[in-house]
Amino acid sequence: MTNSTMSGTQATANSATSRVPGKPETRPGPFSKPGGPKVASRSRRLTTLVFSALLVGCLSASILLLRFTDRLRTFASAEDVLYITSPKLLKRMSLGYDGLLADVYWTRVVQYYGGTRRSGGGRYELLWPLLEITTHLDPNLITAYEFGATFLSANPPGGAGLPQRAIQLVEYGIENNTDQWRLYYDLGFIYYEIKDYRQAEDAFLRGSQVPNAHPFLRILAARMAEHGGEIETARMLWSATYETTPDKNIRDSAADHLRSLRADEDVIELQKAVDSYIEQTGRVPRNLTELLRMGLLTAVPLDPLGHPYKIEAGGKVVVSDAHALPFLQQGLPSGYSKSE
Amino acid sequence: MTSRVLYIAANTFREAVRDRVLYNLIAFALLMSAAAVLVGTISINIERLVVINLGLTTVSLFGMVIAILIGIGLVSKEIEKRTLYTVLSRPVRRWEFIAGKFFGLSGTLVVNTFCMAVGVFLSLLYVSHRFESGDRTVLIALYFIVLQLFIITALALLFSSFSSPLLSALFAFSLFVIGSFAEDLRGFAKMAHGIAGWLASAAAYLVPNFSALNVINQAAHGQHVVFRLIAYNTAYALVYSVAALSGAVLIFERRNLK
Numbered sequence: 116m117t118n119s120t121m122s123g124t125q126a127t128a129n130s131a132t133s134r135v136p137g138k139p140e141t142r143p144g145p146f147s148k149p150g151g152p153k154v155a156s157r158s159r160r161l162t163t164l165v166f167s168a169l170l171v172g173c174l175s176a177s178i179l180l181l182r183f184t185d186r187l188r189t190f191a192s193a194e195d196v197l198y199i200t201s202p203k204l205l206k207r208m209s210l211g212y213d214g215l216l217a218d219v220y221w222t223r224v225v226q227y228y229g230g231t232r233r234s235g236g237g238r239y240e241l242l243w244p245l246l247e248i249t250t251h252l253d254p255n256l257i258t259a260y261e262f263g264a265t266f267l268s269a270n271p272p273g274g275a276g277l278p279q280r281a282i283q284l285v286e287y288g289i290e291n292n293t294d295q296w297r298l299y300y301d302l303g304f305i306y307y308e309i310k311d312y313r314q315a316e317d318a319f320l321r322g323s324q325v326p327n328a329h330p331f332l333r334i335l336a337a338r339m340a341e342h343g344g345e346i347e348t349a350r351m352l353w354s355a356t357y358e359t360t361p362d363k364n365i366r367d368s369a370a371d372h373l374r375s376l377r378a379d380e381d382v383i384e385l386q387k388a389v390d391s392y393i394e395q396t397g398r399v400p401r402n403l404t405e406l407l408r409m410g411l412l413t414a415v416p417l418d419p420l421g422h423p424y425k426i427e428a429g430g431k432v433v434v435s436d437a438h439a440l441p442f443l444q445q446g447l448p449s450g451y452s453k454s455e
Numbered sequence: 456m457t458s459r460v461l462y463i464a465a466n467t468f469r470e471a472v473r474d475r476v477l478y479n480l481i482a483f484a485l486l487m488s489a490a491a492v493l494v495g496t497i498s499i500n501i502e503r504l505v506v507i508n509l510g511l512t513t514v515s516l517f518g519m520v521i522a523i524l525i526g527i528g529l530v531s532k533e534i535e536k537r538t539l540y541t542v543l544s545r546p547v548r549r550w551e552f553i554a555g556k557f558f559g560l561s562g563t564l565v566v567n568t569f570c571m572a573v574g575v576f577l578s579l580l581y582v583s584h585r586f587e588s589g590d591r592t593v594l595i596a597l598y599f600i601v602l603q604l605f606i607i608t609a610l611a612l613l614f615s616s617f618s619s620p621l622l623s624a625l626f627a628f629s630l631f632v633i634g635s636f637a638e639d640l641r642g643f644a645k646m647a648h649g650i651a652g653w654l655a656s657a658a659a660y661l662v663p664n665f666s667a668l669n670v671i672n673q674a675a676h677g678q679h680v681v682f683r684l685i686a687y688n689t690a691y692a693l694v695y696s697v698a699a700l701s702g703a704v705l706i707f708e709r710r711n712l713k
Contacts, residue, residue: 162550162708166701173698178660180691184667185641187684226642 200244202251209252217253224249224259228266232273239275242266246284260288261301261365268305273441278309296328297359303335304352315339331355350376374419375442378434381416382446385424385432388412399430459547460555467559471525472566481567484517485574492578502582507593507675510575515600515671518568519631522560522604526611527623529556530707550704557612557700564604572597589677595685596674602692603668607631609699610663616707634665663695 209216224245231237246263250256266274268281285302292298299322306315319336322328335355338348350373357369385403388411392400395409403424406412417423422435424446433448434440471477491509492502530553533539542552575593580586610630614623633640637659644655668688670680 158548159708162548163705166550166704166708170698170701170705173694173701174661176694177691177698180687180694181641181660181664181667184664184684184687184691185638187681187687222643223639226639226646229646230642 200248202248205248206252213252217249217256217259220245220249220252221256221259224263224266235272237272239266239271239277242275243277243280243284250284250287254287254291257288257292257295257298260285260292260298261362264301264305265365265368268308278305281305294325294327296322296325296332298322299325299328300332300335300355303332303339304356307339307348307352312339329355329359346376346380371440372442375440375444377419378440378443379445381418381424382432382434385412385416386445389426389430389432393430399428400426402426459551460558463542463547463552463555464558464562467529467556468562471560471563474525477521477525477563477567480517480521481570484513484571487513487517488571488574488578492581503579504675506575506578506582508671510578511593511596511600511671511674514568514571514575514597515603515669517571518564518600518604519607521567522564522607523611523624523627523631525560525563526608527615527620527627529560529612530615531620531623549707553612553616553700553704553707557608557696560608560612561605564608565601568597568601568604587677592670592674592677592680595680596670598685599668599670599688602688603665605692605696606634606663606665606699609696609703613699613703613706616703617710630662631665634663635669636666637662637664638666664691668692 205216206213224242227241227245228239231239231242242263246259246267249259250263253259264281264285267284268274268276268278270276282302282305285298285305288295288298289302299318303315303318303322306312306318316336316339319332319339323330323332323336331351335352338351353369353372353376357366357373360366360369385406388406389400391411392406392409400406403412403415403426407415415423418434418436418440420436420439422439425433425435425448427433427449429449431449432446434443434446437443437447437451488506488510491506491513530539533542539552543549575597576586579590579593607627607630611623611627614626618626640655640662641659644652644659647655667684670684673680
C-alpha cells in the first residue's frame with residue numbers, strides 16, 4: 116500500500132509507532148501503551164462516566180442557552196414564510212405533497228393568529244396571505260375557510276377586521292366545495308355582521324339549495340329579508356351555530372355571543388325603566404331596587420353570568436363585568452374600551 | 456493524550472484535503488458566488504443583496520454538504536478499510552479517535568469556509584468597489600456558518616459511530632432541515648398543551664437550533680447583530696457539539712468492532 120492510498124489514520128499510526136524491528140523503544144511516543152488491562156478497564160469506566168456527565172451537562176446548557184437566545188430574537192419568524200408568496204409556485208414546489216404543506220401552512224395560520232392575539236392583537240398583516248396559500252394548496256381544507264373567515268372578519272383586537280377578505284376566502288371555498296352548506300352559512304353570517312342583509316339572505320338561500328343542507332338556512336334567509344337588524348335574528352343565528360357546530364371553540368364563542376345578546380336585551384329594558392324613573396322623579400335612581408319599589412320592574416335581573424347590573428351617575432345602565440361579555444353592544448361602562 | 460488527538464486530527468485534515476469531491480464542491484461554490492454578480496446585474500438595485508444572500512447561502516449549503524459527506528465516512532470508512540483496527544490496537548483511546556476526527560474535519564471546514572468567503576468578498580468588492588462598515592455583519596454571518604458546520608460535523612460523527620454512511624447522511628441532513636425550522640418548532644410547541652406540548656418542547660429543544668445561527672438576511676441588509684447573540688451562539692455551538700460528540704464517544708466505546 117502506498118502512502119497516497121493509505122487511510123490517514125493508518126498513516127498516523129504507522130508513522131507514530133515506526134521503529135527498527137528488534138530494537139527496543141527508548142522513549143515513549145504519543146502512542147505508547149498507557150497501562151495494563153485493569154488500567155484499561157478502569158479508564159473505560161471513567162470515560163463512560165465523564166462523557167455521560169458531559170452529554171447531560173451540555174444538553175442542559177444548550178437548552179438554557181436557547182432560552183437566552185429566544186429572548187434576543189423576538190421578531191416574528193412567520194415573516195420568513197412569505198419569501199414565497201405565490202400559492203401556485205408553492206404548489207409546484209411541494210412536488211405533490213401539497214396536502215401536507217397545506218397542513219403545515221394551516222398550523223402556521225393558527226400559530227400566527229394565536230401569537231398576534233396573545234400579544235395584544237395587531238394588524239394581522241400576514242393572515243390573509245397565509246390563508247390564501249393554505250387554501251390554494253388544499254382547496255378542500257374546510258377548517259381553513261371556517262376559522263380563517265372568523266379570524267379575518269372579526270374586529271380588532273380579536274381579528275383582522277377584513278370582512279371583504281373573509282368573503283373572498285369563503286367564496287373560494289364554495290367554488291371548490293359546492294356541497295358544503297356550512298360555507299354558505301358562514302358567508303351569510305359575514306354579510307350579516309357587516310349588515311348587508313340582502314347579500315346575507317342570498318347566501319343563506321343558495322346554501323339552502325345544497326343537498327342535505329340544514330333546514331334553518333331557509334328560515335334564516337326569510338328572516339334576513341324582514342328582520343335583519345333585530346336581536347332576535349342574531350339570537351337565531353348564534354343558536355343555530357351553537358347547536359350545529361362540531362367544534363368546541365366555535366360553540367364557546369356562540370355561547371359568549373348568546374350571553375352578550377341576552378345582556379343587550381336586559382340593558383335595553385332596564386334603560387327604559389331608568390329613563391321612566393328619571394322622568395317621574397327628576398333624579399337618577401341609586402340602584403335597581405328603587406325601580407322595583409316604584410313598580411317599574413317586577414324583579415331585579417342579573418346578567419347571564421349572575422352579576423348585578425349597575426346604574427352610572429348619569430343614569431346609564433351598565434354591566435358589572437364587561438370583560439366577561441366580550442360581544443356586548445349595550446351597557447358598556449363609560450370609558451371602557453374592548454381592547455383593554 | 457493531546458498529541459494523540461492532534462496526530463489523528465492532522466491526518467484527518469490531510470486525508471480530507473486529498474479528497475477530489477472537496478475541490479469540486481469548493482469550485483462550484485466559488486462559481487455560484489461569481490454567478491451572484493451576474494444575477495445582480497439583471498435586476499434593479501439589489502446587486503449587493505444578491506451577492507451577499509446567494510454567496511453566504513452557497514457557503515452555508517456547500518459547507519454543510521462537505522461536512523456531511525466527509526463526516527459520515529470518518530468512522531465507517533475506517534472500519535470498512537480495516538484501518539481502525541490498526542489504530543485501536545495501539546494505545547489510542549476511542550474517545551481520542553473521535554475527538555481527533557472531529558478536530559481534523561472542523562479544521563478542514565474552517566479552511567474551506569475561508570476560501571469560499573474570499574470568493575464572496577471578491578464578488579462584493581466587484582459590485583460595490585469598496586467595503587462598507589455594514590459588511591462586518593457578513594463576517595459574523597460567516598462565523599455563524601462555521602459554528603453550524605461544527606455542530607453538523609459532530610452530528611455526522613455521532614451518526615457515523617453507529618450507522619451506515621447512507622443512513623448517517625440521511626439523519627444528518629434531516630436534522631439540518633429540522634434545525635433550520637427550530638424556531639417554528641418551538642412556536643408550535645408553545646401552542647400545544649399536555650403531553651403533546653411536553654413532547655413537542657422536548658423535540659424542539661433537542662434538535663440543533665440552526666435558525667438562530669442564520670443571520671444571512673441581516674447581513675445582506677447590513678443590520679447590526681448584538682454581541683450577546685454572538686456570545687450565546689458561540690456557547691451554544693460549543694455545548695451542542697460537545698454533547699453530540701459525547702454521545703458519539705459513548706456509543707463508540709460500546710461498539711463491538713470484532
